[in-house]
Amino acid sequence: MQIIDGSVTVSKGFSANGVACGIKKRKKDMALVVSEVQCSFAGSFTTNLVKAAPVLWDQKLVASQDHVKAIVINSGNANACTAEQGLKDTEATAAYAGSVLGCKAEEVLVCSTGVIGVPLPMDKVKEGIELCSKELSTSREASGEAALAICTTDTFKKEVAVSVQIEGRTVHIGGMAKGSGMIHPNMATMLSFITTDAAIGKQTLQALLGSSIVDTYNMISVDGDTSTNDTVLVLANGMSGTTMLGPDHPEWETFTQAFLYVHTELAKAIVRDGEGAGKFLEVKVTGAKDKQTAQTLARSVITSNLVKTAFFGSDANWGRILCAMGYSGADFNPSALNLSFSSAKGTIQVVENGVPLAFDEHLAKGILMEREITTLAQLKDGNGEGTAWGCDLSYEYVRINGDYRS
């Protein structure tokens, strides 16, 4: 696998663009990702009972359509909690994009992110689609414009791209994402878009996406709130020219590893850019009785406000970690736990076989002052492993989310 510069346009036959159409003040707010040919596709969506209109539209397409050709994404307005009008607006968005791009409405996936409860300004949306479509390009720059246009409170754009060799041909996977930051009045949402020129059937792609989600987006947390708009979409147009990929293909593993890598890096980029985040935290649990247990434990630690504030304060507060593992609902033997913290400054073990160790507070502080910290919790219940990623809880988080339209 080779890591390359770029995102959604690295895959053959995909063009993109991002423009400003006035939904937000001045900033870019409309993006298009378009394939030259029809694509197999897959989607994964928020589990929130309250789903935004575009989520409902995309879920309908995943359930009923074999192919799509494009994704329209607007930022600045989530089109959530907008009742019947919201559904009509999403459908009109897809229809308008279809007419501009020369395809059916049902071949256009739609995503929105931004304010909740305000109707989409459809005149601006249409203007944006038209403007955006005029400069669609397969260039690196065009994908960068799209990656910018989907951002809300993100402080940097999130792009990942790789290539792998399959059947002697180069297969690309590229993706862009926006963060799960939520801000006034109701910016929300994690969005992630992946293109690939691999040849892969819709069911296979959906299954692969489903299993990738479990180890990537589902293992990150900024603040434990699940938005109304969270969406991950994958388009595969087959233009690399390989035969169809699937579990029986001899190089399937090569593809799935690369696919997982792209999702993992996008997920990690999202928490790195979590609202108010000063530190990137990795929590790894090994020796759990199974993978699910390990993941539940790791996720409970990364979600704990008390753990997050302790890391903000560079406090080797291992008791809070053990406490968060304890209330996770997962079963484990605390009296066999080894616990350690690592960063660029070194590693320090603080618990052995469930018993606190006397440790060098000065060294611990130094390790925890770093911006990237790994917590390793080793159990002796089995071979289950799981890793979760998150960020600290800072004054800045409270400021961003407490201050209203200021």
Add this chain to the structure above:
Amino acid sequence: MQIIDGSVTVSKGFSANGVACGIKKRKKDMALVVSEVQCSFAGSFTTNLVKAAPVLWDQKLVASQDHVKAIVINSGNANACTAEQGLKDTEATAAYAGSVLGCKAEEVLVCSTGVIGVPLPMDKVKEGIELCSKELSTSREASGEAALAICTTDTFKKEVAVSVQIEGRTVHIGGMAKGSGMIHPNMATMLSFITTDAAIGKQTLQALLGSSIVDTYNMISVDGDTSTNDTVLVLANGMSGTTMLGPDHPEWETFTQAFLYVHTELAKAIVRDGEGAGKFLEVKVTGAKDKQTAQTLARSVITSNLVKTAFFGSDANWGRILCAMGYSGADFNPSALNLSFSSAKGTIQVVENGVPLAFDEHLAKGILMEREITTLAQLKDGNGEGTAWGCDLSYEYVRINGDYRS
């Protein structure tokens, strides 16, 4: 029901005291609650898999003993994550208190709160028990000393007492609690202690406590972290002189209402004093399909960091409330939701039948600037009602929990 000044010593035959024995620097850290005669008793404990030694001891007594006579509570050290030594220390604490008070170790419940992972200083504990026992008193002042001694980061003591008339006799219920604040390095724990001179059997009392927990302590949240030491204990010594109370007693309802009132007020006092809390939040859900659904929805809202920071910023951010209801896992129809905010400054409705209303932002801000705010979410799915209480998420929370031993 009459609300009276006092706490654990309002009930006939109960004495208490609180002293400083040096586990904490200078502050009171040891309390005793003692009954003149043997008591029926009940306990409810943390669901955290990682349980402190005193929790394990108390659970054993609840499972095996018919009566107890006393509770020993120390603050400043949680005796949690202290392995075998911790269990021995708790047992020694009970045994020592028993020898001083003239009863068996198995008649003494033990609670600890404070630092995790540090062995109990047993010499100080013994000294504290001895000192405390010398000035045991049934006075109002003595119960106040006990209520102070169980505090950690609490900014005020939490006491509630009531009396009811049953069979023409006065029956008392009094309680004290400490907050769920958690602070450096690992102060933790919600503790609540109730005495009553009602005559009530152990099984009946345990069942009543179980059903009261559901509507009180389980409906409050400061930061979503469940401690290793959470404990609620009730002692009933029968000295009011009534016949045995139970579901068949004609005045059972009188007693259970008063009992619930005491737990409710203690639970509310705990969140009022949540770490860094500037506002007291009540979230009431009505019209849910059943009570459990209503409670799940209310609890999800009160636990959301985004909702809590919005209240901190006096932001009428109803989208976050709907979002938190949506990811609660509970089933409801969002398109029938009416949502409003109330405080001393008035009431404002922001959503009707799932559709956002244009509302007066200035009025909303004024209502939300108050220190006590009720959010009412009215559904049309049934008759289920539930109320949860919590506090805002402030800079102060981050400061308290991020700063280490400073």
